[in-house]
Amino acid sequence: MNKHESNIRSISSLVFVYVTLLFISKPKGIIVANIIPISNNHIYSTCPVIFSPSPSNTAAAPAPAPQIKYDVFVSFKGSDIRKNFLSHVLEALSRKQIVVFSDKKLKTGDELSAIQRAIEKSFISLVIFSPNFASSYWCMEDLVKIVECREKYGRIVMPVFYQVEPSVVRHQNGTYRDAFAQHKQKYSADKVQSWISNLKLSANISGFDSSHFSDDAKLVEEILQSVLIKLNQMDEGKSKGLVGIEKQISPVESLLHLESEDVRVLGIWGMPGIGKTTIAEEVFRRLRSDYESCCFMANVREESERYGTHNLRLRKKLLSTLLEEEDLKDDMINGLPPLVKKRLRRMKVLMVLDDVKDAEQLEALVGKVDWFGPRSRIIITTRDKQVLAGKVDDIYKVEPLDSAESFQLFNLHAFNKQKHLETEYDKLLMKMVDYSEGVPLVLKALANLLCGKDKAIWESQARSLKIEQIEDVHNVFRLIYNNLDYYEKIIFLDIACFFDGLKLKLNLIKLLLQDRHYSVSNRLDRLKDKALVTISQQSIVSMHDIIQETAWEIVRQESVEEPGSRSRLLDPDDIYHVLKDDKGSEAIRSMAIRLSEIKELQLSPQVFSKMRKLKFLDIYTNGSQNEGSLSLPQGLESLPNELRYLRWEYYPLDSLPSKFSAENLVTLNLPYSKLKKLWHGVKDLVNLNVLILHSSTFLTELPDFSKATNLEVVDLYFCVGLTSVHPSIFSLKKLKKLDLSGCVSLTNRIDRTLEKMRRFINLILDLAPQ
Numbered sequence: 001m002n003k004h005e006s007n008i009r010s011i012s013s014l015v016f017v018y019v020t021l022l023f024i025s026k027p028k029g030i031i032v033a034n035i036i037p038i039s040n041n042h043i044y045s046t047c048p049v050i051f052s053p054s055p056s057n058t059a060a061a062p063a064p065a066p067q068i069k070y071d072v073f074v075s076f077k078g079s080d081i082r083k084n085f086l087s088h089v090l091e092a093l094s095r096k097q098i099v100v101f102s103d104k105k106l107k108t109g110d111e112l113s114a115i116q117r118a119i120e121k122s123f124i125s126l127v128i129f130s131p132n133f134a135s136s137y138w139c140m141e142d143l144v145k146i147v148e149c150r151e152k153y154g155r156i157v158m159p160v161f162y163q164v165e166p167s168v169v170r171h172q173n174g175t176y177r178d179a180f181a182q183h184k185q186k187y188s189a190d191k192v193q194s195w196i197s198n199l200k201l202s203a204n205i206s207g208f209d210s211s212h213f214s215d216d217a218k219l220v221e222e223i224l225q226s227v228l229i230k231l232n233q234m235d236e237g238k239s240k241g242l243v244g245i246e247k248q249i250s251p252v253e254s255l256l257h258l259e260s261e262d263v264r265v266l267g268i269w270g271m272p273g274i275g276k277t278t279i280a281e282e283v284f285r286r287l288r289s290d291y292e293s294c295c296f297m298a299n300v301r302e303e304s305e306r307y308g309t310h311n312l313r314l315r316k317k318l319l320s321t322l323l324e325e326e327d328l329k330d331d332m333i334n335g336l337p338p339l340v341k342k343r344l345r346r347m348k349v350l351m352v353l354d355d356v357k358d359a360e361q362l363e364a365l366v367g368k369v370d371w372f373g374p375r376s377r378i379i380i381t382t383r384d385k386q387v388l389a390g391k392v393d394d395i396y397k398v399e400p401l402d403s404a405e406s407f408q409l410f411n412l413h414a415f416n417k418q419k420h421l422e423t424e425y426d427k428l429l430m431k432m433v434d435y436s437e438g439v440p441l442v443l444k445a446l447a448n449l450l451c452g453k454d455k456a457i458w459e460s461q462a463r464s465l466k467i468e469q470i471e472d473v474h475n476v477f478r479l480i481y482n483n484l485d486y487y488e489k490i491i492f493l494d495i496a497c498f499f500d501g502l503k504l505k506l507n508l509i510k511l512l513l514q515d516r517h518y519s520v521s522n523r524l525d526r527l528k529d530k531a532l533v534t535i536s537q538q539s540i541v542s543m544h545d546i547i548q549e550t551a552w553e554i555v556r557q558e559s560v561e562e563p564g565s566r567s568r569l570l571d572p573d574d575i576y577h578v579l580k581d582d583k584g585s586e587a588i589r590s591m592a593i594r595l596s597e598i599k600e601l602q603l604s605p606q607v608f609s610k611m612r613k614l615k616f617l618d619i620y621t622n623g624s625q626n627e628g629s630l631s632l633p634q635g636l637e638s639l640p641n642e643l644r645y646l647r648w649e650y651y652p653l654d655s656l657p658s659k660f661s662a663e664n665l666v667t668l669n670l671p672y673s674k675l676k677k678l679w680h681g682v683k684d685l686v687n688l689n690v691l692i693l694h695s696s697t698f699l700t701e702l703p704d705f706s707k708a709t710n711l712e713v714v715d716l717y718f719c720v721g722l723t724s725v726h727p728s729i730f731s732l733k734k735l736k737k738l739d740l741s742g743c744v745s746l747t748n749r750i751d752r753t754l755e756k757m758r759r760f761i762n763l764i765l766d767l768a769p770q
Contacts, residue, residue: 065153073122075142080130134179159207170203244405255394267388270398272546273441276381291350295321301357400438413447477550487518496551497568498590506539572597590616600629605637614640718742
């Protein structure tokens with residue numbers, strides 16, 4: 001790698017220059033969407049022959065393949081194609097919502113290994129051979145990994161020969177010969193020979209030759225259709241694991257009347273856990289490639305309850321996705337801006353609004369169907385049929401699985417590869433299936449509970465179920481909860497009553513829950529295996545709302561009459577009375593307070609003095625610009641020293657209590673606060689990982705962070721009064737992000753130290769001009 005290319009690599013990870021350097025850095029793609037993989041219902045009679053495992057490798061058992069995270073990885077030489085052909089390819093992939101690998105957040109030094117991991121997790125590698133492709137060290141290393149993944153995991157490789165003949169690539173003629181003359185002077189003979197071998201292998205694959213197309217547009221379209229076909233084949237394989245799905249999909253597609261020019265709205269209705277979301281996801285996956293723009297909005301109930309329906313934040317999110325535009329105006333209370341309305345009416349869109357709770361949410365999201373262009377389709381899933389009254393053209397009621405399907409699904413999860421046990425457990429299996437009454441969520445939960453257990457445990461659980469017609473799916477999850485060990489129960493309730501909805505990454509949750517008595521990772525894996533929690537491809541930990549509701553009831557039963565004696569508090573009325581009447585206790589482990597839902601209350605200085613074991617405290621708004629209802633007219637004497645997570649939006653005091661040690665804090669999040677300083681002196685912040693103080697306009701200085709050796713993120717966005725940054729910040733070796741944008745009082749104080757930090761962290765600066 002030459003010096004010029006190395007310098008470009010060093011700069012490319014920085015956000016503040018990322019837009020201008022996007023295609024100058026080592027060639028990869030950009031993240032286009034992150035929803036559900038693409039499908040294509042069209043069948044093409046001819047398409048290029050794509051890399052597939054060679055016969056010599058198919059006989060051997062393939063190595064375990066990493067989980068697919070990206071649809072496509074694009075390898076290219078940026079200086080050749082970044083401003084023309086590449087932009088057309090990426091736009092075409094974006095138009096079909098295909099997920100392309102992004103190196104946007106990679107940090108210098110870790111880039112090569114991160115890129116290679118991304119190649120492993122990509123289903124298709126699109127290799128664009130251009131005249132100067134071979135001159136890039138990075139492109140050559142990419143190609144080695146791409147071919148390796150083809151051979152080890154059966155990944156697909158699609159070669160594109162852009163303005164270069166395949167024979168030039170195959171035999172290293174022309175510019176490729178010149179490039180290898182340079183490589184032989186810099187790198188070992190083994191490495192260069194490896195590159196040559198992989199070039200020959202790639203060039204022997206039938207792909208796309210630009211000289212065979214009259215223009216780039218036709219070439220791009222051919223590439224796009226081939227990608228869609230391959231992704232469709234992959235997704236068809238995934239669908240085979242969805243028991244009974246075809247029986248449900250067919251009537252849904254029929255009710256959508258896909259041939260009609262009208263805008264159609266379909267409601268999918270059914271009891272919790274019956275499979276509404278799964279059906280909607282599958283329909284969306286199959287149809288989306290036929291639409292100009294698509295959006296699958298998951299967990300509308302949860303999102304709306306967290307952020308509120310009146311601020312129309314969800315509508316903005318929906319429209320931003322459909323229009324592929326982030327900077328939409330916030331003020332849409334009186335309808336859509338004329339230009340937005342005009343653009344939408346020209347678009348054929350496909351939308352899914354999953355788990356809608358009430359008509360108000362629906363009105364906030366889609367308003368009127370005449371917003372959207374002809375042949376648009378909107379699918380709404382809900383457990384409440386009244387939500388759909390007068391809002392949809394048709395309603396599809398999801399029916400339970402039949403007996404055969406129920407047995408198939410239960411066996412799939414309960415026995416795995418131990419098929420010989422099915423006969424031995426036949427009667428017990430029948431009892432479990434009968435109890436589940438065809439509800440997929442219950443079937444999977446029971447199967448995961450019993451998987452790998454001996455017959456005696458099956459018999460014990462069957463007795464506990466008291467076989468009868470299922471009236472409440474919560475009974476099943478309470479049974480599963482009772483079978484967790486002590487530490488699994490703690491983590492389960494923490495996620496259900498506090499972390500679910502915060503969208504925290506797995507690694508941060510592990511830090512927040514870490515305990516010297518047990519392994520958090522092992523317990524989370526156990527909960528995942530029991531289908532009690534899910535971990536997304538983006539490492540977000542979440543939980544099905546039915547399971548969460550069961551957990552809430554379990555906590556409520558800890559002390560029905562005295563909320564202050566429960567381990568976790570969520571209900572705003574319960575929290576109000578606990579705080580008002582000073583009914584807190586050491587039993588309380590977490591408390592989440594939405595300011596917009598709690599009555600106005602003046603807190604006493606000793607409000608938290610009895611909650612000495614409080615670990616997680618979240619005081620937040622629903623997105624509205626107000627300070628909420630909690631005030632501290634006499635100040636605050638202390639906060640529990642056990643706190644690990646503290647978010648307090650609009651914190652009303654000018655500093656944190658002096659008695660608060662903060663030694664256990666992992667996340668400190670105080671946006672829009674009235675803080676002037678955090679505290680006096682130096683505190684032992686060895687556990688602190690995230691510090692967010694953005695929009696704290698009164699903040700003038702930062703404390704000494706020399707002991708915050710694990711601090712990774714510092715967000716000081718729009719702290720307009722901040723006049724200095726403590727020098728200890730510059731010595732933090734694990735710091736990854738420092739956001740000083742909008743800190744206008746620092747304008748004349750940025751010195752060489754800050755500039756040097758650009759090389760090591762994601763430093764965001766957007767200060768007023770001097």
